[in-house]
Amino acid sequence: MKANRPSAPTLRDIAEAVGVHTTTVSRALNPRTQNQVGADTVRRVRKAAKDLGYQPNPIALSLRTSRSRTVGLVIPDITNPLFPPIVRGIESALEAGGYSGWIVNTDNDPQRERKLIESLRSRQVEGLIVATARLEHPLLAELHAAGVPLVLVNRRVEGIDVPCVTADDAAGVSAAVAHLAGLGHTRIAHLAGPQTTSTGAARARAFRHAVRDLGLSDEPGLVVECAQWSEEAGASAARSLLDARTDVTAVVAGNDLIALGCYDVFGERGIDCPGDISVVGFNDMPFLDKLRPPLTTVHVPHHDVGVEAARMLLDGIEDPERPARSMLLPVSLVVRGSTAPR
Amino acid sequence: MKANRPSAPTLRDIAEAVGVHTTTVSRALNPRTQNQVGADTVRRVRKAAKDLGYQPNPIALSLRTSRSRTVGLVIPDITNPLFPPIVRGIESALEAGGYSGWIVNTDNDPQRERKLIESLRSRQVEGLIVATARLEHPLLAELHAAGVPLVLVNRRVEGIDVPCVTADDAAGVSAAVAHLAGLGHTRIAHLAGPQTTSTGAARARAFRHAVRDLGLSDEPGLVVECAQWSEEAGASAARSLLDARTDVTAVVAGNDLIALGCYDVFGERGIDCPGDISVVGFNDMPFLDKLRPPLTTVHVPHHDVGVEAARMLLDGIEDPERPARSMLLPVSLVVRGSTAPR
DNA sequence: TTGTACGCGTTATCAC
């Protein structure tokens, strides 16, 4: 910031005020080293520090120690309503641990992602929470191999042993399918998320298992993959589904945005939801209860996802040898107005 | 991060590789000083830098220069759907200027805000974009007096001359009222945002002017203040409004969240919207078009708000003497299903 | 045109 404020007091200022060496001040102020210095000196130093309003300079500290008490948050797009609650959870847990987070948006562009992560590393972030993982993700493998503490949220990566925090996708999809089956639906479709993401693949797999277990139709045509986790991609997949099959009475969408894409197509084609077709989403984004119709969906505890991810990362930073444990957070079906009996 | 990667190359490494002094390398790499060094040396240095994959260390640079190419974003809560698009706009403009942004959430807690801003300053952020401003805001006045480059988004502060980027609240409210009047409504109420914020005050004032100009009822009872810009506060204000007046046929809400609060109360009391009462929001948050009913609202170009704010801040950082210019961004009424003829 | 010397604020490592 501007320099025309009286520049912040440093260790040296305190040292002069107290009449000791800067080293002594440093030790007196550092909880880990204050036993190396006389109790009385500690008192005087701390008092002077308080009086002068001393604040340690994180830049200098970072330069000296190569640590920053900061972690990077790698998000595809903060504009996606899924992420703000997760970020909020992450930040509250980081704050509790004395850390803070630096957010970057990758726009799902691998080049951009690489650049941004490079810049985070040069800022000495001590670890990364990554929400952009794809099943094949060489960059993450590199980072992992380089020993960078890493936690994945909402995603997994194949072949590397990195801790991750995800929702229980299989349970969520099962609950959704069971709910629809209970309502009498027998030809249920799945608008799957991108199969390049672990989440997309896991939910699609869970869907196939669920319909088979319940003895429902499991023809391949009932699963359509969306190119993105977006409303547009969901709409376009919904169009191809409905063009190919006229007998579908219920849809399990890969996530809420994809479900919104269905709503768009229903509007275009005059399809009544839930009268003609029922829809279930996934995630329970904010405000779904106020949609027309209110969207039945699978609730994911996003704040908790963030909290757990941050805790895991801090644990990993503290003890790099700690084995990578993953965490599956429980989900719950929230029944609203977009599902109805057949 | 972990140190077990081959630590990043420094000026010294390049100097050794090329066989010159680090100073020379520094000068050769710095566009501003590279004319002080032989053209051939520049070439060799740059080549070596590229070969070694040299990246300047922002920490060391920051320590040396007291600059960080970083600005702070002070947001009440990133979870409010209003902010992500603004943040996105800010970041894209910052990136274009070679800067990046550090986001903090204040939770509207002044103590917390003070602490967080202190921490941002100690990280040498070069300026602040603030979305938490209240009309009375001593902290901001202090910062301004201290010469900290500041830009306000969505808000103004009284008594200090700080640049701000806001939507044209008056025009938006006028358009909303005119729209309702055109539909035949004569008793229009306003659920105002907190009058401690410039936005709340400006919209309330604009509302009074608009109803008076159109010759509609302007009894004081038709304006109710909400304690917060939130769905809950909106609902509670809507309840007191409807308890006191049974003749209201239309509501201009202070923002979309307050409008959602109205929806809640309509649900509780079996009021049909827009059949019994019409509602207009403000902001055009994402997904309002899918509500039940789709919310008529005033569209604010949030991304542009962010872009302009960031540009203004960078201008102010570059030239601290530049006079504080404010910017009013045009808004437009988006008519959807929550408003109907009387 | 290039090199020397020093400082930014902090901590690690010796010495006393």
Added chain:
DNA sequence: GTGATAACGCGTACAA
């Protein structure tokens, strides 16, 4: 228990 010194990576007067 305390002090002196060096070092982190970089920029900049000043000297050569």
